[in-house]
Structure formats: C-alpha cells, structure tokens
Amino acid sequence: MIWLRTLFLVALWAAVALFMQWLAGDPVGWVIFCAALMAMLFWRSWRLRAVSYWAYHPETSPPASVGPWDDILAPLYRYTRARARELAETREAVQGMLAAAQALPDGVVTLNEDFQIEWCNRVARHHLGLSLPADRGHNLLNLLRAPEFVAYAHRDDWPEPILVRLAHAGQERVMMMHLAAYASNRRLLITRDVTQIEKLETTRRDFVANVSHELRTPLTVLAGFLETLRDMPADALDDEQREQYMSMMHEQAQRMQAIVEDLLTLSTLESSPGTDPRAVNLPGLLRTARQQIEALSAGRHDFAWHIDESLDVLGAETELASAMSNLLTNAVRYTPDGGRITVRWQGEADGAARFSVQDTGIGIAALHLPRLTERFYRVDRGRSRAAGGTGLGLAITKHIAIRHDAELLITSEVGKGSVFALHFPAERVVAA
Secondary structure, X not given: OHHHHXXXXXXXXXXXXXXXXXXHOOOHHHHHHHHHHHHHHHHHHHHHHHHHHHXXXXXXXXXXXXXXXXXXXXXXXXXXXXXXXXXXXXHHHHHHHHHHHHHOOOEEEEEOOOOEEEEEOHHHHXXXXXXXXXXXXXXXXXXXXXXXXXXXXXXXXXXXXXXEEEEEOOEEEEEEEEEEEEOOXXXXXXXXXXXXXXXXXXXXXXXXXXXXXXXXXXHHHHHHHHHHHHHOOOOOOOHHHHHHHHHHHHHHHHHHHHHHHXXXXXXXXXXXXXXXXXXXXXXXXXXXXXXXXXXXXXXXXXXXXXXXXXXXXXXXXXXXXXXXXXXXXXXXXXXXXXXXXXEEEEEOOOOOEEEEEEEOOOOOOHHHHHHOOOOXXXXXXXXXHHHOOOOOHHHHHHHHHHHOOOEEEEEEEOOOEEEEEEEEOHHHEEEO
C-alpha cells in the first residue's frame, strides 16, 4: 500500500500544478510541482533518519508518524518485542537450570567432544580442583591424570560409573565418576564423593571380621571342652580336672556374653535418639563407681579422688555411669600393681567441667591414640584379652560423649601413664 499512497501524492501535486499552470500560466505549475516533490523528498529523508536511528536502537519505541514507514515499523516492532520476550524467558530458563545445577549435591562438568571443559558447578570444582574461567577450554584429561579415569574416558561408551582415588589438599578422596554423551557430540561428567561411604563399608567389613574373630576363640574353647567331655568316659576325669574344665568353659562363656552385651549397648547408642537431658547427680554416681572400682582393684592400686560435690551434669544417668565405669575399669586393668590412679571431677573457668582418670600405667604410643576408639582396636591384643577387655569400652564411651555434647580427650606416654578425660560444655553443667 505504500506505493499507492506515494502515487496518490504525486498525482495530487501534479493536478495542483496543472491547475496553477492554467490559472497563472507558464512556468508556475512546474515550479509548484518541483517544489512539492522536493518538500516530500526532504520530509521523507528526515523521517528516514528517525527510522535509521531506531534501527540501531530497536529496544526503544519506534518513531511515530513517519508516513509510509509506519507500515514497515509496526510489524518490525511487534516482532522485536516478541523476540525480546522470548530471549528474556530463555535467559531466565537457562539461569534457572544453571542455578539448579549449582544446587546439585553431585559435581557436574560439561565437556565438548575433545573433553575440553565448557562449564562446571561448584561441587565439581571442589571435587576435582577445577577453577573457572581459568580452566575453561582446557582438556580435562590433562588436569585429571588418574590412569584409571583416562582409560575409562577413552572407551566407546560408559554404561557404568568408575571409582577413582584422588589426592587433593593432602587428603585422599574416593570419587564415583560417570560419563554420559548428550547433544550428539557433548560429554557430561557426574562426580560424587563416596569417601565416607567407602570408609563406612571398610569399617563394616572390619567390624564383621573382628566380631567373628573375637567370638571364634571362646567358641573354639567351649566346643573343644564339650567334645572332650562328651567323648570321655564318665570316670576319666577326677573332680579337680572336671572343675578346672568347667571353670574355663564358664570364663569363655562370660567373655562371649560380655562381647554381646557391649555390642548391643553400642548398637543402641548408635541407633536410638538421645533422651531428654536431666540433672544427674554426678558426685553420687562417682561414689557408687568408687566402691565398685576399688573392689575390682582389691587393694592393688593407690587411688586419689578429687570430686567437686557442687557440679551435676544434664544427661542420661545410665549412659554417664557406663562411660565413667569404662574409663575407671581400663585404668585398673592396665596399671601395674602399686600404681596410682587419680580421679578428678572439677569445673573450669568458662563454666565447663571435666571428668578425668589419670594412671601411672604402661602408657600408649602416640601412633595408636587416633584409633583407640575404634571397635575392637587394641594396642596389645594378648594383654587386652588377658585383662578381660572386649575392645568396645572406648567406642561406647565416645558415643556416650557425643550424645552428651562432650569430648573424649586422650593423652598418653609410654612408660609414664595415660589421662582419659570427658570434657562437658558449660551448657551441660549445672549446680548440684
């Protein structure tokens, strides 16, 4: 329709020029016609300038009343507005997907077909030690030099993930990595830190092996004596031998019972929620423990008790009694006759309190201290069994400490003795 309007204007000015030519004579008509054409040309040039400016700034509104250009600018403006809305929606969707990828608990790395890094989320940067934008465009196989992962990456497909051990910041971590193809020539790497799961699985295997080993010895002894007694004639053993056999069988049965009871206690502590804390009369609890421990010692050790009668603890009485009994019993078992055992329950300047058992026993080498609270871990297995321990006492004590917001502290020196302490925070300590 633009050409029709232009043709109409030219025809209109031509008619006016002919009319003026008829009225005024030559050359008035031609002058008017030429002047009209020049005016129309200048007017359209000025409007074209406004249109040209808008073409370089399409985000602004188009100029109004630009004559024949209105028919062109209107659909262009509607088109640019629609594309701008689509672009904004697409940008928002992409930002949402990136935010979702950042929030994933697993690491995500996008790669091109040559394994060059295009993008990764924060978890992947932490898992693999990557840095964006510095590592963008670098080949992942040059940054991650684990031979098993390089071999895995060069496969034709990746139906299963792979476990890779990586050393980062002085620590070894186990990563589960899975590559997947997408968008025809892109690669997606998903990483998951399974270090803790691996440790738990190792602990579980060790625990099953240790339980089997600990129970096998007394079971073997019991089975051996029972087979002997069953196959022997009734009069083959005198009363003294029979009593000796029975005593040894009873001792092994008690040992198995102690292991099972400690295992049940440990399982209960690990699986049950903590009870509502109540004020526990710790000085009274220690008086009861004192009678039991001095009876166990039977005068073989010199005890010193320093108990603050004004301090109680918020917690579970049976659990606290078990934890303190374990520490006291260990001190008696591993302190030679004539040694000194010092027991303290005292407050500290910040309102916290500490229960400690110090002995002059055989002591423990520093390399064993971090593992003392592991189940069935023993510094000297033969000596521990001879002393009657199950290897679970300190593990139980550690769990009880955790349930009471306390900390189990261990210091020791070979040949000089050890100090086992439970440090309770101020929030758990109350006046008696």
